[in-house]
Amino acid sequence: MVQIVIVGAGPTGVTLALLLVKRGITVTLIEATKDFHRVFRGEGLMPSGLEALEEMGVSALLKDIPHRQLDAWEFIIGNKQLFQVDEPMGATQPCTLVSQPLLLKALISSAQTNDGFEFIQGLPVKDLLWSNQRVAGVTLSDGREFAADLVIGADGRNSLVRQRVGLELVRQPKNIDILWFKLAASPEFAENNVFRTILNGDRAFTIFHGAESGKLHLAWIMSATENTDSKQANWAEIFASLSPSWLAEYFRNHADTIESPIRLSVVVGYCPQWHAPGVLLLGDAAHPMSPVRVQGINLAFRDVIVAANHLVPLLHKKTGHQDIDIALSRIQAEREPEIIRAQQLQLEEAKQGELLRKNALVRSLLIQLAPLLRKPIKKSWLKRQYKMRQGITQVHLTV
Structure with missing residues (x-):
């Protein structure tokens, strides 16, 4: 029996698999699609996401795959510049765009150099295995079964794992x-x-x-x-x-x-509970994010670090399932405050945009008074961005 089955080889699943196998944990990573070239994959790594990759020890991989830094953010209203802010906006690194498919391939190649790692691509998970009312593994579409001490649902905002285990997703009112x-x-x-x-x-x-x-x-x-x-x-x-x-x-x-x-x-929402006996949701499976200020991939990396910190010691000890299940609630408790606050900040930022789109008078005043309002508006915008760029809590890899 493998120790961990991870469903979904996006940024969450791949980085968690790599951290675990490098620490001697047996992992099977399962990806439904045949390649990584989806219609859309987020590219933006904020300073918090770049720091998370450094914590994981994989930031050097960026040098060998296509990436590009952002130089500035500019807002234009009615053909007039409202303001422009240069990167890195007080951080040590600028927001960086990276080819996600090539990053995922590089991370998997690194994982494959370790014993105890199996990657299955092109076969979706069909269902979960159960034992004594606890998730005990997965069944693939070809009928194969993989028993595990823990199943990680890292399969995105439409997570099949979440649906099969019956965990609720509370959606924001409109997509x-x-x-x-x-x-x-x-x-x-x-x-x-x-x-x-x-x-x-x-x-x-x-x-x-x-x-x-x-x-x-x-x-x-x-x-x-x-x-x-x-x-x-x-x-x-x-x-x-x-x-x-x-x-x-x-x-x-x-x-x-x-x-x-x-x-x-884009579905945006939050799971009040990320876990059930034998299963844990991470990344977009637990908290699908708005595209505002590209939070999804960055918060997912931070989820992974916290999950590894809690799980690796228990899995090394080959502790009982009860201890693992208790750890799942601790993972959520540690990550929950940042996720909730990040979604609040995204919603506040989106409301600012909606106000400008719907209120012609506000737009007109901004255009006419741009020279006078530029500095205070820029200062207000910068203040709102800080936590979405740097992270709301401190996250460090300790295992």
Whole structure:
């Protein structure tokens, strides 16, 4: 019997598997998809996420995979710059964009150099195994069964493990719907990589250069009354009409490089309980995050560190299942305050954006008074970002 089965080879599952096998814990990692190239994978590593990778001892892997630092954040309203803030904004490292598929491959390659690690890809988990009302393993779609001392659900916001064990997900009242685009990037975007948020009227989008060479990423925030035909719309002209002249010209000149958009309907919520006897949820499976200020991957890494701190000593002692199950509640108790506060901060930030989108008077005043209001607004924004960038609690690997 393996000690740990981890369901889901995203950032949460892969990093936890690596930490455990490096410490002599037997792990089977199971991933339903045949490769890591999903429609969308978050790329943004905040200082808290970069520090977590350093704690895990894997930050050197970033040197060998595509990554790109952000240079600044800029907010443009009605074609006028409201303010710009340069990275790293008081941190020791700037926000860094990384190719998540290649990062996951590198982490798995590192795990595979250790004994006691098995990676199964392309076969989904069909169900959970039970013994005396405790989760005791998993059944794969091909009928194979894997018994385990503990099953970790790291299978994302639509977690099958969460559904099978019956743990509740309390969703925020409305999902966040986004259209995600890529288009060609000329060299100047890479040389000065600014994350721009552009608001014109009640329409808003963000644009930045991703980790992938020569590609701009653009997120169109959909409103509740959105009626644009995403497949037929002249997106180059739509973006141009909302942009300052230099960017409008760029959209028109590169219209043929704009890829067909992908619609993302982002579920945001929180599990009041992350665990049941024999099973633990981590990352988006326990607390699917809003895309505001790219918190998901960063908080997932911090979940992993805390879980390893609690689990490794018990698994080395080959302690009983009761002690393991008690540790699961301690993991949640340690992580819960940061997760709850982070979601509150994300919601507050989103409300600021909604106010600007819905209130024409506020937008008009900001545009007219931008020279006078720039400094206080910038100071207020910076204050709100600190905890979402640096983390709300201290997290250190102790095993």
